[in-house]
Amino acid sequence: MNQTNDNGQKNGKNALEWSVFAASLLLILATVTILAIETRIWKERPPDLETRIVSTSLAEDRLTVAFEVTNRGDLAATDVLVELASTGSTPVDRSRVRIDVIPRRATRKGYVSLPGRTDTMGAEIVTVSYTEP
Amino acid sequence: MNSAPSVARAMRGACVNFSHQRTVGESALEYGRGIAGGMIFALPLLYTMEVWWSGFLLSPERLLLYVGCTFALLLLYNRFAGLRQDAAFAEVAIDSVEEMGIGLVSAAAMLWLTGQLDPDDGLYGNTGKIVMEAMTVAIGVSVGSAQLGDDQCEDEGMADDPGGSEDGYLPQAAVALCAAVLFAANIAATDEVSIIAMESSPGALLLLACISMIGADWVLRYSGMHGSARQVTNGSPFERFRGVITTYAVALFASGTGLFFFGRLDDQPEEQIVAMCVVAGAPAALGASAGRLLLQSKSPD
Numbered sequence: 001m002n003q004t005n006d007n008g009q010k011n012g013k014n015a016l017e018w019s020v021f022a023a024s025l026l027l028i029l030a031t032v033t034i035l036a037i038e039t040r041i042w043k044e045r046p047p048d049l050e051t052r053i054v055s056t057s058l059a060e061d062r063l064t065v066a067f068e069v070t071n072r073g074d075l076a077a078t079d080v081l082v083e084l085a086s087t088g089s090t091p092v093d094r095s096r097v098r099i100d101v102i103p104r105r106a107t108r109k110g111y112v113s114l115p116g117r118t119d120t121m122g123a124e125i126v127t128v129s130y131t132e133p
Numbered sequence: 134m135n136s137a138p139s140v141a142r143a144m145r146g147a148c149v150n151f152s153h154q155r156t157v158g159e160s161a162l163e164y165g166r167g168i169a170g171g172m173i174f175a176l177p178l179l180y181t182m183e184v185w186w187s188g189f190l191l192s193p194e195r196l197l198l199y200v201g202c203t204f205a206l207l208l209l210y211n212r213f214a215g216l217r218q219d220a221a222f223a224e225v226a227i228d229s230v231e232e233m234g235i236g237l238v239s240a241a242a243m244l245w246l247t248g249q250l251d252p253d254d255g256l257y258g259n260t261g262k263i264v265m266e267a268m269t270v271a272i273g274v275s276v277g278s279a280q281l282g283d284d285q286c287e288d289e290g291m292a293d294d295p296g297g298s299e300d301g302y303l304p305q306a307a308v309a310l311c312a313a314v315l316f317a318a319n320i321a322a323t324d325e326v327s328i329i330a331m332e333s334s335p336g337a338l339l340l341l342a343c344i345s346m347i348g349a350d351w352v353l354r355y356s357g358m359h360g361s362a363r364q365v366t367n368g369s370p371f372e373r374f375r376g377v378i379t380t381y382a383v384a385l386f387a388s389g390t391g392l393f394f395f396g397r398l399d400d401q402p403e404e405q406i407v408a409m410c411v412v413a414g415a416p417a418a419l420g421a422s423a424g425r426l427l428l429q430s431k432s433p434d
Binding site: 012014015016023031039042103106107 | 151154155156157160161164186189190192193194196197200227230231232233234235237238251253254255256257258260263264
């Protein structure tokens with residue numbers, strides 16, 4: 001059923017065109033499948049932020065904490081404020097760091113320091129606030 | 134992985150009537166032109182943070198709808214202004230699939246090169262980013278394939294088709310919609326649209342709407358742009374009035390749709406929604422007029 005052109009040759013796609021078409025079809029199907037699966041599990045839960053300390057280091061009387069914040073909710077969180085606070089000392093020392101955005105089910109890493117510390121004990125990290133975009 | 138040959142066999146078996154026969158080299162050149170077109174039209178989006186963010190801020194349903202609407206737009210453009218306007222629907226659909234696939238790969242490559250694909254964002258976050266960028270790239274690929282080639286190596290489109298009606302009212306409105314979406318998409322995601330809409334008085338917005346309409350009419354009828362004599366009907370005053378209104382309505386629809394798909398209309402009051410559509414409608418009107426002629430610059434005389 002293929003048409004013929006002016007030279008009497010059959011019209012049709014060549015191997016490259018068919019390959020590009022097949023790869024494109026697979027890619028589109030994969031994309032649509034991922035979005036369809038996400039649509040099924042999407043419940044519009046608010047951001048659920050879990051903060052944890054990855055490592056601590058002490059240098060030049062400064063405690064530096066590497067941390068991770070993971071958003072387990074369905075909505076992204078913006079302007080996330082993370083606070084590192086000393087425990088067991090008075091007054092309580094605090095340092096804060098702001099993260100622009102944490103997409104749903106994504107993780108962001110960061111570093112925050114407490115000056116004037118001589119040991120790595122007694123510090124906790126928490127998410128203080130965030131906004132929904 | 135023998136999917137390509139098996140799909141090829143399946144499609145041959147489906148008896149698609151193809152309008153052309155190209156060598157592998159000619160096809161590679163066409164794909165190259167398509168990728169260049171995709172980059173030209175979508176480059177501002179690829180470098181816009183709000184578009185990356187919308188990929189993971191929006192719900193997956195909206196992303197699915199965006200993919201579906203873009204595919205419909207590709208079908209419209211390929212049918213009425215694309216490279217193979219004389220092709221059967223199946224061939225137009227195959228071309229549209231290819232263009233969307235190339236758009237996805239091109240957008241993913243650009244995002245990766247610019248460091249915007251982050252494993253910590255997860256599969257969905259990265260898929261969303263790619264989808265939000267790739268749809269505009271895909272339309273650019275379609276336009277690039279059709280309009281950036283050498284005149285001598287292209288198909289003849291509807292030149293030999295006595296029934297061709299590319300300059301009809303609805304086909305022209307369809308091409309105007311494609312061009313308006315392409316132009317509006319480049320600004321719809323930005324915060325600036327919202328800020329301008331918020332800060333503009335109703336009088337300023339009315340003036341912007343009037344200038345958008347007058348500007349679109351001037352571009353189509355008096356600017357002497359390539360293709361204006363062929364693509365624009367100079368009929369009765371009613372037809373002319375209908376043309377102006379249609380062009381601006383298409384522009385407003387394209388701007389509203391673009392703003393919706395980038396999540397900019399969510400939780401906004403009605404007055405702000407109207408104002409934002411008018412603000413984004415100005416470049417969309419330029420797209421529906423000058424862009425529409427540009428997207429058909431290689432249509433046969």
